[in-house]
Amino acid sequence: xxxxxxxxxxxxxxxxxxxxxxxxxxxxxxxxxxxxxxxxxxxxxxxxxxxxxxxxxxxxxxxxxxxxxxxxxxxxxxxxxxxxxxxxxxxxxxxxxxxxxxxxxxxxxxxxxxxxxxxxxxxxxxxxxxxxxxxxxxxxxxxxxxxxxxxxxxxxxxxxxxxxxxxxxxxxxxxxxxxxxxxxxxxxxxxxxxxxxxxxxxxxxxxxxxxxxxxxxxxxxxxxxxxxxxxxxxxxxxxxxxxxxxxxxxx
Amino acid sequence: xxxxxxxxxxxxxxxxxxxxxxxxxxxxxxxxxxxxxxxxxxxxxxxxxxxxxxxxxxxxxxxxxxxxxxxxxxxxxxxxxxxxxxxxxxxxxxxxxxxxxxxxxxxxxxxxxxxxxxxxxxxxxxxxxxxxxxxxxxxxxxxxxxxxxxxxxxxxxxxxxxxxxxxxxxxxxxxxxxxxxxxxxxxxxxxxxxxxxxxxxxxxxxxxxxxxxxxxxxxxxxxxxxxxxxxxxxxxxxxxxxxxxxxxxxxxxxxxxxxxxxxxxxxxxxxxxxxxxxxxxxxxxxxxxxxxxxxxxxxxxxxxxxxxxxxxxxxxxxxxxxxxxxxxxxxxxxxxxxxxxxxxxxxxxxxxxxxxxxxxxxxxxxxxxx
Numbered sequence: 001x002x003x004x005x006x007x008x009x010x011x012x013x014x015x016x017x018x019x020x021x022x023x024x025x026x027x028x029x030x031x032x033x034x035x036x037x038x039x040x041x042x043x044x045x046x047x048x049x050x051x052x053x054x055x056x057x058x059x060x061x062x063x064x065x066x067x068x069x070x071x072x073x074x075x076x077x078x079x080x081x082x083x084x085x086x087x088x089x090x091x092x093x094x095x096x097x098x099x100x101x102x103x104x105x106x107x108x109x110x111x112x113x114x115x116x117x118x119x120x121x122x123x124x125x126x127x128x129x130x131x132x133x134x135x136x137x138x139x140x141x142x143x144x145x146x147x148x149x150x151x152x153x154x155x156x157x158x159x160x161x162x163x164x165x166x167x168x169x170x171x172x173x174x175x176x177x178x179x180x181x182x183x184x185x186x187x188x189x190x191x192x193x194x195x196x197x198x199x200x201x202x203x204x205x206x207x208x209x210x211x212x213x214x215x216x217x218x219x220x221x222x223x224x225x226x227x228x229x230x231x232x233x234x235x236x237x238x239x240x241x242x243x244x245x246x247x248x249x250x251x
Numbered sequence: 252x253x254x255x256x257x258x259x260x261x262x263x264x265x266x267x268x269x270x271x272x273x274x275x276x277x278x279x280x281x282x283x284x285x286x287x288x289x290x291x292x293x294x295x296x297x298x299x300x301x302x303x304x305x306x307x308x309x310x311x312x313x314x315x316x317x318x319x320x321x322x323x324x325x326x327x328x329x330x331x332x333x334x335x336x337x338x339x340x341x342x343x344x345x346x347x348x349x350x351x352x353x354x355x356x357x358x359x360x361x362x363x364x365x366x367x368x369x370x371x372x373x374x375x376x377x378x379x380x381x382x383x384x385x386x387x388x389x390x391x392x393x394x395x396x397x398x399x400x401x402x403x404x405x406x407x408x409x410x411x412x413x414x415x416x417x418x419x420x421x422x423x424x425x426x427x428x429x430x431x432x433x434x435x436x437x438x439x440x441x442x443x444x445x446x447x448x449x450x451x452x453x454x455x456x457x458x459x460x461x462x463x464x465x466x467x468x469x470x471x472x473x474x475x476x477x478x479x480x481x482x483x484x485x486x487x488x489x490x491x492x493x494x495x496x497x498x499x500x501x502x503x504x505x506x507x508x509x510x511x512x513x514x515x516x517x518x519x520x521x522x523x524x525x526x527x528x529x530x531x532x533x534x535x536x537x538x539x540x541x542x543x544x545x546x547x548x549x550x551x552x553x554x555x556x557x558x559x560x561x562x563x564x565x566x567x568x569x570x571x572x573x574x575x576x577x578x579x580x581x582x583x584x585x586x587x588x589x590x591x592x593x594x595x596x597x598x599x600x601x602x603x604x605x606x607x608x609x610x611x612x613x614x615x616x617x618x619x620x621x
Contacts, residue, residue, distance in 0.1 A: 088515055
């Protein structure tokens with residue numbers, strides 16, 4: 001087994017995690033979502049402190065900046081902007097979500113209670129221009145993320161591979177910390193690829209401190225898709241390697 | 252049916268001064284023994300930056316050492332990454348020619364294009380370009396080996412007329428292969444008259460279809476070289492033990508370790524969406540195949556682990572679907588002690604090889620005599 005595991009300070013991180021109300025949520029079908037994703041390599045050693053001990057860092061590690069607009073949902077339209085750190089639970093590619101900013105209070109509450117999204121209130125916007133797609137995330141009157149896809153180019157949705165997310169949350173039933181795996185299903189109607197660019201990143205706003213150091217740009221994609229936020233199938237004990245601490249909670 | 256070895260050269264942490272040397276020494280000892288036992292070939296990959304998984308970044312040097320330590324085994328330089336940021340085509344032509352000379356004409360050349368973002372980005376190579384540059388390289392390479400003077404004006408590279416020396420020892424030139432991982436690459440191999448160096452499995456039914464398709468297409472190929480290399484080879488794991496349960500137990504540890512390591516790498520497709528990489532490549536495919544629940548005894552289909560009788564049965568299935576050669580991975584992270592690896596090779600040569608026509612006739616006698 002590879003000896004590199006995440007080194008997240010669980011006790012410190014646990015102070016700001018959401019409470020998940022059981023693992024019985026029904027799926028949400030969210031039609032016509034617009035998703036901007038920027039992949040950037042990050043410096044390996046410091047980034048290990050942004051992954052829980054359940055996960056291995058990918059080789060190399062990269063950050064996923066994902067900003068999504070959902071024009072329709074059971075709680076109305078909402079947008080969400082988040083940063084994930086790539087890793088592996090056992091042999092599976094996963095992204096650990098540091099923090100999500102969301103512009104709809106009802107959506108924020110539901111996403112946290114149903115899937116353990118670590119959401120906080122924020123302003124989230126995606127702007128489409130002919131040569132680029134720009135995402136802006138702000139909170140408390142301050143910009144915390146500005147990123148863009150440059151030189152839009154059509155590709156096939158079949159070429160896109162989004163990886164599942166891991167959310168650190170506290171289980172309402174027993175008060176224990178748990179890593180919740182959320183693996184949405186995507187049906188793409190449009191996909192574009194371009195050059196990635198991070199214009200502004202407030203590390204502290206995402207809880208990353210000095211551990212998130214941007215390195216080599218990888219790719220940017222912008223897709224339109226019907227997204228299904230699924231039933232929760234797997235949870236992990238955040239203190240144990242995934243091979244030892246994973247529990248299946250639904251088929 | 253022939254049998255060979257296939258090296259990724261996996262090195263466990265912590266990396267002390269002696270760690271990598273010990274692993275390389277172990278590999279060379281295995282190769283020398285395999286040569287004496289009648290194994291047909293030794294292949295070594297080209298990988299870069301794949302910590303622990305593969306420390307085989309200069310395979311031509313490792314293979315030169317193999318050639319010096321062996322008498323009969325062929326040496327497979329495969330795959331050579333045919334991407335200009337990794338290898339200039341002139342250097343490929345030159346160093347393969349030297350290796351062919353030093354090995355006395357025992358070189359096979361496998362070609363490919365890398366499947367990880369880890370490597371491609373490390374050399375600042377674009378994943379969108381690799382299939383195109385691979386195609387350009389494989390059309391140039393035989394000409395660089397055989398034409399006294401060569402010039403080229405192409406898409407990804409060019410050169411004025413020069414005499415590329417030395418020339419390979421084998422005439423007209425060493426056999427050429429293509430690494431087959433993505434769906435349809437076996438067709439690329441067949442259309443160009445190149446051997447299919449299969450790195451994935453996908454079940455015997457799928458394999459049989461692939462081999463049939465390959466053999467049909469290669470009959471009407473336009474060869475890139477002066478000879479057609481119609482051959483189908485595949486990669487497998489090997490752990491052979493008299494006790495079936497012990498063989499499966501250690502074999503599963505080997506495959507599990509290899510696949511666990513492979514999964515930590517960043518596949519090109521995961522990070523950089525491109526039609527150039529429709530599949531994740533070797534890594535997840537081998538993982539699925541070798542990590543399945545297996546049969547009643549726990550042995551995955553098609554994998555060479557267990558006692559000799561079980562391995563004979565599995566290898567017969569490979570033979571039946573038209574595979575000419577199986578190349579074995581013997582270790583990962585040194586999870587199998589060296590002595591056990593050597594014993595496994597001896598037992599395989601003694602008890603399994605004699606069941607296959609084309610495997611060394613002297614295999615059984617050699618193994619029994621040691």
